[in-house]
Amino acid sequence: MINTFDTFKIADKTFNSRLMLGTGKYRTVNDAVDSIGQSECEIVTVAIRRLPTNLNHDNTSFLKSLDWKNLWLLPNTAGSQTAEEAIRMAFLGHELACQIGQADNFFVKLEVISDPKYLLPDPIGTLKAAEFLIKKGFTVLPYINADPMLALHLEDLGCATVMPLGSPIGSGQGLNNLANIQIIIENSNIPVIVDAGIGTPSEATLAMEMGADGVLLxxxxxQAKNPGQMALAMNLGVKSGRLAYLAGRMERKYYANASSPMNQISKIA
Incomplete structure (x- = not known):
C-alpha cells in the first residue's frame, strides 16, 4: 500500500508529488496543460526569459490556464550565462510568482550556463549566484553537474536542494552519471533531485530507486508523440521507484537461490 505520509519537503514547503515538470518545447498549450494534469506534479518550472514581464497584460500566456492554488511555481534562470544574469532572472521570477498569487514564493531553480554546445552548468557562476541569492532570502535549487564536492559546497552555502544532471539537457541519454549521483545522494543532507537527460519512465524509476528525492524533467x-500519456507514465515511474526504494531491495547473491527450496517442499508434503 502506498504510504500517503511520504511527503517531500523543500525548505519549509511540503509536497506530495516527487515529480517536477518543465513547460518548454510543447507543441501546443493544450499539450502542456494536459501533461501537467496527467503528471500529478505540484511543482512546475518556467523559464523567466520566455515570459512577459506582466501577465496581467498578456492574455495568451498558458500560465493563466493553470491552477496556481494547487501548483507551486519554480521560476528558473535558464539562458543566464553569468551569475549576474541569473540573479536578475531570480528577482524577476519572484515578481512573476507575486502576479499569480504566490507572494511568499522565493523559490528559484538556479541555472548558470555559459557553454552553448553541451549546455553544461558553470560551477563557479552557480556558487557565486547561489551565495548572493541565499543572503537575499531566496530558496535556491541549483542545477549542477554530478559533482559530489560541488554539491557539498552548495549545501554548506544553504541551498535547499541540489539538482545534478543525469545527462545533458534535452538529450534523452538517461543517467550517464550514476556513480557520482549515488555519491551525492549518500553525502547529502538536503533533497537530491535528478534533473536533465531522463528520456523514459524506467530511467526516472532508476533515479528514485537509487534514493533520489525527486525528478525534474x-x-x-x-516531445513525446503523446505528451499526456508520457506524463502519466513518468508519474507512475517516479512513484514506483520511490516505493521500491522504501521497500528495500533484496540482497544480491552470486549463486542462484531457489524460491521454493526442497526442504520447504518436503515439509509441506
Missing amino acids: NTAVA
Whole structure:
C-alpha cells in the first residue's frame, strides 16, 4: 500500500508529488496543460526569459490556464550565462510568482550556463549566484553537474536542494552519471533531485530507486508523440521507484537461490 505520509519537503514547503515538470518545447498549450494534469506534479518550472514581464497584460500566456492554488511555481534562470544574469532572472521570477498569487514564493531553480554546445552548468557562476541569492532570502535549487564536492559546497552555502544532471539537457541519454549521483545522494543532507537527460519512465524509476528525492524533467514529456500519456507514465515511474526504494531491495547473491527450496517442499508434503 502506498504510504500517503511520504511527503517531500523543500525548505519549509511540503509536497506530495516527487515529480517536477518543465513547460518548454510543447507543441501546443493544450499539450502542456494536459501533461501537467496527467503528471500529478505540484511543482512546475518556467523559464523567466520566455515570459512577459506582466501577465496581467498578456492574455495568451498558458500560465493563466493553470491552477496556481494547487501548483507551486519554480521560476528558473535558464539562458543566464553569468551569475549576474541569473540573479536578475531570480528577482524577476519572484515578481512573476507575486502576479499569480504566490507572494511568499522565493523559490528559484538556479541555472548558470555559459557553454552553448553541451549546455553544461558553470560551477563557479552557480556558487557565486547561489551565495548572493541565499543572503537575499531566496530558496535556491541549483542545477549542477554530478559533482559530489560541488554539491557539498552548495549545501554548506544553504541551498535547499541540489539538482545534478543525469545527462545533458534535452538529450534523452538517461543517467550517464550514476556513480557520482549515488555519491551525492549518500553525502547529502538536503533533497537530491535528478534533473536533465531522463528520456523514459524506467530511467526516472532508476533515479528514485537509487534514493533520489525527486525528478525534474521536460523534453521527455513535451516531445513525446503523446505528451499526456508520457506524463502519466513518468508519474507512475517516479512513484514506483520511490516505493521500491522504501521497500528495500533484496540482497544480491552470486549463486542462484531457489524460491521454493526442497526442504520447504518436503515439509509441506
